[in-house]
Amino acid sequence: MKIYYTYDGSFDGLLTAIYEAYYRREKPEKILLEEDYQENLFLKRVHIHTDREKAKRVYDSIKSKISNESLKNIFYTYLSELEDLGTWVYQYLKLGWKIGKHIDLNLADDRVLVIHKIRLKIDREKHLMLGLIRFRRLQGNIYYAPIEPKFNIVGLVAPHFVDRLGEENWVIHDVKRGIGAVYNGEEWIIRDIDLEAELEYGNDEFIYQKLWQEYFKSIAIKNRINPKLQKRNMPMRYWRYLVEKNG
Amino acid sequence: MELLDKLKILADAAKYDVSCSSSGSTRKNKKxxxxNSHVSGICHSWSDDGRCISLLKILFTNYCIYDCAYCVNRASNDLPRAAFLPEEVMNLTINFYRRNYIEGLFLSSTIYKSPNYTMELLLETVRKLREEVNFNGYIHLKAIPGADKVLIERAGEYVDRMSVNIELPSTKGLQLLAPQKKREEIIKPMGIITSRITQNIVEKRKFKTAPRFVPAGQSTQLIVGATNDNDINILTLSEALYNQFNLKRVYYSAYVPVATHPNLPSISRPPLLREHRLYQADWLLRFYGFKAKELLSLSNPNFDEKLDPKCDWAIRNMDLFPVEINRAEYKMLLRVPGVGVKSAKRIIAARRFTPLDYDDLKKMGIVLKRARHFITCRGKYYGERRLNTDTIRNNIILNSNNNKKKGISDENQLSIFSLFPDILLPFEEKITKITGEL
Structure with a gap:
């Protein structure tokens, strides 16, 4: 009978599942989130309880036996929140422990390719977000930016703003997931955010929004208007929180 | 005048400068x-014309003493004029920056009163940004032709990139459209910046703490289609600029008709496809190891609008193809139409593990639409059955989307053309290569 593993959705949970697959000498067909599993008489479901110790051993083993780059690859894949990510990561790591540090050069292999394709998508969205995040200055000198990225990348973009806006207090709020990166001028954390009160904007906020909107209009060359190109570079799903697109 | 009105006027006046990149600098934030700056640059938005917005691109002022026919800001043009104060530019920059609207500042200017007077204003603005408010984001500054060497060198210590726009590719064009300007004056600041950058590289080798000078290098812009220069002249000029002046980028700007003048061509639309072909060729020069004379010749002075320059070259050199994907060296892979730097590197990496066949390439995301005519995979050829250059050419053109766009054909007459001879002379100092910008 085929075995399906399920885990709680945490990164540690995923790594624990991979640990168990090895030490129980089972070959799970799939590794899924609890809620993605559908009951099926012909499958044996094994739920894996997250164990930080076991997760850490897998983590260290990837670092020493495969490479830092593949560790990054699977973490990024994890952030994609795609349904089959657990299975893909499992297959990829199995190959990794066989080949070792050169796994990522093996570009003709499907198990590697699928991970690389996801990694590329996440990298793209992360880079795009570095540009498209728009902070609003609130009362009390807090810079607040709402976002709704496709993937769970708020933790990937935060360090960039720690370097850049190190003297400010800021919040990058993933509205869709209800989480955010919060920075207080010294350190940042990811936490749940539940906005109840209306935001109160700083005094000069609307002046600068207006200036930016007008700048945005003025900089386009009328003889070259090209909405298709604009949308290709900046997909419309990101427009909702862009100051210049909501003037 | 309200700040808002100034911004409208001076952003509007700056928009024909196409340079947008914010890359090439690794300036760190200070306590x-x-x-800070991001080494590969970040685009923050895309305007309605589809071009990226990375920097706050403005003129300091659009009052100008010159009257160049092709320029929207020429003295005789009747349009609203404005000038910023250094503090205003400073405040706009840091407030936009904190909101993550921009990656930094791109400050240019027309010539107000005199070149030195203008350069001093620009210098004061960037000095304020760096010293008074400790701004460490990206700054791209125009060097004003005719300004004092000392001013240009001082400004270079504050900024990441400097540029001087050549605009008109030939001396003849310059005489025709901008008779007040001298080509020597345009070239001079470029030389000053290049030699200071070179000197700085040596200094940095000796003292790690030596202040950086224009770390993201120098760029320039050429207008395409305002004069009757043909592509080979423009591309040869670019090649010389890359080789002798070590420029990081040459930008091409399709001429947008902003004036009527007997010396200007009358065109209805900017020659965008021609601009695109020049950019493609420019990339071939910088990253693919091509030479201008391989791509164009005197008997073939302009790019084919239907076919990209690399494809065109490959079809003219069909005797070199097809190449075996599992054996060809990197340099040759780069010359296969449809294969870029990334694809070539991926092929090299993957074939160490397993011989690649056609489907492997497909899976790896290599674009085979054009490439299939020029390669074999494990000895098998996947292109047209008969290796006939005409068939291949037609096949590619028919399959390309570009042929839907109608090309804009300008009647280009061969003119007695003089490139800037100054820059074709060997540059005296040996210039070490700065890391390339991808």
Whole structure:
């Protein structure tokens, strides 16, 4: 009978599942989130309880036996929140422990390719977000930016703003997931955010929004208007929180 | 005048400068400071014409003493004029920057009163940004032709990139459209910046703490289609600029008709496809190891609008193809139409593990639409059955989307053309290569 593993959705949970697959000498067909599993008489479901110790051993083993780059690859894949990510990561790591540090050069292999394709998508969205995040200055000198990225990348973009806006207090709020990166001028954390009160904007906020909107209009060359190109570079799903697109 | 009105006027006046990149600098934030730069640059938005917005691109002022026919800001043009104060530019920059609207500042200017007077204003603005508010984001500054060497060198210590726009590719064009300008004056600041950058590289080798000078290098812009220069002249000029002046980028700007003048061509639309072909060729020069004379010749002075320059070259050199994907060296892979730097590197990496066949390439995301005519995979050829250059050419053109766009054909007459001879002379100092910008 085929075995399906399920885990709680945490990164540690995923790594624990991979640990168990090895030490129980089972070959799970799939590794899924609890809620993605559908009951099926012909499958044996094994739920894996997250164990930080076991997760850490897998983590260290990837670092020493495969490479830092593949560790990054699977973490990024994890952030994609795609349904089959657990299975893909499992297959990829199995190959990794066989080949070792050169796994990522093996570009003709499907198990590697699928991970690389996801990694590329996440990298793209992360880079795009570095540009498209728009902070609003609130009362009390807090810079607040709402976002709704496709993937769970708020933790990937935060360090960039720690370097850049190190003297400010800021919040990058993933509205869709209800989480955010919060920075207080010294350190940042990811936490749940539940906005109840209306935001109160700083005094000069609307002046600068207006200036930016007008700048945005003025900089386009009328003889070259090209909405298709604009949308290709900046997909419309990101427009909702862009100051210049909501003037 | 309200700040809002100034911004409208001076952004509007700056928009024909196409340079947009914010890459090539690794400036770090300082303690208590604001901003840093990202080595590959970041685009923050895309305007309605589809071009990226990375920097706050403005003129300091659009009052101008010159009257160049092709320029929207020429003295005789009747349009609203404005000038910023250094503090205003500073405040706009840091407030936009904190909100993550921009990656930094691109400050240019027309010539107000005199070149030195203008350069001093620009210098004061960037000095304020760096010293008074500790701004460490990206700054791209125009060097004003005719300004004092000392001013240009001082400004270079504050900024990441400097540029001087050549605009008109030939001396003849310059005489025709901008008779007040001298080509020597345009070239001079470029030389000053290049030699200071070179000197700085040597200094940095000796003292790690030596202040950086224009770390993201120098760029320039050429207008395409305002004069009757043909592509080979423009591309040869670019090649010389890359080789002798070590420029990081040459930008091409399709001429947008902003004036009527007997010396200007009358065109209805900017020659965008021609601009695109020049950019493609420019990339071939910088990253693919091509020479201008391989791509164009005197008997073939302009790019084919239907076919990209690399494809065109490959079809003219069909005797070199097809190449075996599992054996060809990197340099040759780069010359296969449809294969770029990334694809070539991926092929090299993957074939160490397993011989690649056609489907492997497909899976790896290599674009085979054009490439299939020029390669074999494990000895098998996947292109047209008969290796006939005409068939291949037609096949590619028919399959390309570009042929839907109608090309804009300008009647280009061969003219007695003089490139800037100054820059074709060997540059005296040996210039070490700065890391390339991808």
């Amino acid at each position: 208590g400071g604001l901003g």
